[in-house]
Amino acid sequence: MRIDIITVEPDLIKSPFENSMMKRAIEKGLAEVHFHNLREYGIGNYRQVDDYQFGGGAGMVLMIKPISECIEKLLAERSYDEIIYMTPDAKTLNQATANTLSLKENILILTGHYKGVDQRVRDKYVTKEISIGDYVLTGGELAAAVLCDAVIRLIPGVLGDETSALTDSFQDNLLSPPVYTRPSEFDGMKVPEVLLSGNFPKIEEWRSEQAYKRTQEIRPDLLDDN
Ligand code: 6GU
Numbered sequence: 094m095r096i097d098i099i100t101v102e103p104d105l106i107k108s109p110f111e112n113s114m115m116k117r118a119i120e121k122g123l124a125e126v127h128f129h130n131l132r133e134y135g136i137g138n139y140r141q142v143d144d145y146q147f148g149g150g151a152g153m154v155l156m157i158k159p160i161s162e163c164i165e166k167l168l169a170e171r172s173y174d175e176i177i178y179m180t181p182d183a184k185t186l187n188q189a190t191a192n193t194l195s196l197k198e199n200i201l202i203l204t205g206h207y208k209g210v211d212q213r214v215r216d217k218y219v220t221k222e223i224s225i226g227d228y229v230l231t232g233g234e235l236a237a238a239v240l241c242d243a244v245i246r247l248i249p250g251v252l253g254d255e256t257s258a259l260t261d262s263f264q265d266n267l268l269s270p271p272v273y274t275r276p277s278e279f280d281g282m283k284v285p286e287v288l289l290s291g292n293f294p295k296i297e298e299w300r301s302e303q304a305y306k307r308t309q310e311i312r313p314d315l316l317d318d319n
Pocket of ligand 1: 179180181205223224225226227228229230231232233236237
């Protein structure tokens with residue numbers, strides 16, 4: 094998978110790709126990530142990328158021309174399965190979207206800043222808009238890193254068997270059951286007996302019950318979606 098990311102803050106977004114799982118995926122050649130500094134497509138000596146909004150109001154808007162030039166340059170090199178705009182005024186990212194995107198070959202991600210981008214960018218180029226939750230971030234960079242993490246870890250070969258993505262919370266619209274490791278007793282707090290029993294059908298049954306119970310308590314809305 095190749096991911097291109099257009100941003101005005103390349104340094105803000107890079108470090109998640111230089112550590113942990115995303116770093117390994119890139120090193121293994123399973124994902125390729127390229128950053129494009131929108132500033133390089135800015136207008137005039139000041140490399141201007143934003144301007145006041147028509148109609149008045151606080152906050153700057155990213156202009157269409159620099160974004161268009163950057164996107165057209167990339168489109169001349171390859172076509173994209175999705176051109177994604179990261180913005181809080183969109184549908185929220187969920188596991189199903191991450192699953193779908195993990196099957197794509199070329200993804201272009203545009204991150205907004207300030208008041209966002211000129212609507213015509215969205216009308217002309219964007220095929221999918223994604224928010225990561227109902228709160229406002231300063232820019233879409235951290236949201237793009239979150240999206241990439243959720244997607245890249247699903248690419249076959251990125252995670253070892255021992256961390257199979259298939260057993261994650263949300264993969265079946267349920268939260269994960271509680272997990273324990275050594276010691277089996279700490280300050281009088283014991284690990285549930287069934288986990289030490291070696292009876293794997295019973296363990297699976299217990300985990301399913303716990304996952305369902307947790308989901309019902311914390312995220313009953315997930316059960317409505319089933
Ligand atoms: Cl994608 N961008 C910004 N700026 N804020 C957000 C977001 C995105 N998702 C949730 N909040």
